[in-house]
Amino acid sequence: MSPSLSPGLLGDLDPTSDRAVFRQIADQLREAIDRGRFREGEKLPSEAELVDHYGVSRMTVRNSFSLLTGEGLVHAEHGKGVFVRPRPPVRRLASDRFARRHREQGKSAFLVEADATGSHPTVDSLEVKEEKAGPDISARLGSARRVLARRRRYLLDGRPVEFAVSYLPLDIARGTRIAEPNPGPGGIYARLEELGHRLDHFDEEIRARMPSPTEVKTLQLAPGVPVISLLRTAYDTEERAVEVCDTVMAADAYVLSYRLPAT
Structure with missing residues (x-):
């Protein structure tokens, strides 16, 4: 189960920033992982939850997940969602x-x-x-x-x-x-x-x-x-x-x- 998107868990987008929206979302998810708000093995909010939270398209959210996957921070399980990868054991x-x-x-x-x-x-x-x-x-x-x-x-x-x-x-x-x-x-x-x-x-x-x-x-x-x-x-x-x-x-x-x- 992923944590609910309670107020303060993830922030808002900065419309004045020249940083791409999908990168801003990835930045916030990465910070939440680093701070332990999403723990090892825990499921991240779904595409639908993030679309609703940020008011963006599914493709934008998918690009954010792809960026974090490429960094080795998360992995996707088909039909289940995106999960935080375990840290060094x-x-x-x-x-x-x-x-x-x-x-x-x-x-x-x-x-x-x-x-x-x-x-x-x-x-x-x-x-x-x-x-x-x-x-x-x-x-x-x-x-x-x-x-x-x-x-x-x-x-x-x-x-x-x-x-x-x-x-x-x-x-x-x-x-x-x-x-x-x-x-x-x-x-x-x-x-x-x-x-x-x-x-x-x-x-x-x-x-x-x-x-x-x-x-x-x-x-x-x-x-x-x-x-x-x-x-x-x-x-x-x-x-x-x-x-x-x-x-x-x-x-x-x-x-x-x-x-x-x-x-």
């Missing part, structure tokens, strides 16, 4: 997610984050194979020509939120549990340390961009939702790069949280 604790204590407890980084949200995590679309390394991956792994590639998609409560590919040198990964579909408790980082590659640090590069058509399909992204592209290189205590992970995350599913030292 996952707080990605970048300074803690790869802590050794989690691996020692048999937990991967994704499982740690899922536990913090109370969500049910699953992994699918898993592919493990040897392949030729691309130029960038090869350079990051010390000129490795062939690598073991592990591809997987992560879901929370059945919703795809992340797709990742890990590339590992064959002289490390071939013939080990890392080359198996399920590497075991703690994930591949726990297996690397068992093989003598004690992890020392990770370098990450992060950027935001619009998704490719394949990424839209894989992550089931709504129109207008960008992705976070994260490229991570893991180093052992000998300063050897032992893994490069190329991750694409649905930007509306994550908050990136960091703790940085002040000294």
Whole structure:
């Protein structure tokens, strides 16, 4: 049920403004969403309600909804209406997610984050194979020509939120549990340390961009939702790069949280 259009919930149009009417309506709906007047998962007023409230045409209201949909704020359900999209459910604790204590407890980084949200995590679309390394991956792994590639998609409560590919040198990964579909408790980082590659640090590069058509399909992204592209290189205590992970995350599913030292 959407909230009734009580006085003050949405304002009036400004006839003196040079801003298009449909944009003014979108501005008011956006502000109402930001202020929590329309909560996550809640239905917005119907086209008919907004037509009556603003005295505009249905096409004008539809253009307002299209603008908000393109921003990733709302989504339409056929025959039901337009709803506020859920806000980020996952707080990605970048300074803690790869802590050794989690691996020692048999937990991967994704499982740690899922536990913090109370969500049910699953992994699918898993592919493990040897392949030729691309130029960038090869350079990051010390000129490795062939690598073991592990591809997987992560879901929370059945919703795809992340797709990742890990590339590992064959002289490390071939013939080990890392080359198996399920590497075991703690994930591949726990297996690397068992093989003598004690992890020392990770370098990450992060950027935001619009998704490719394949990424839209894989992550089931709504129109207008960008992705976070994260490229991570893991180093052992000998300063050897032992893994490069190329991750694409649905930007509306994550908050990136960091703790940085002040000294």
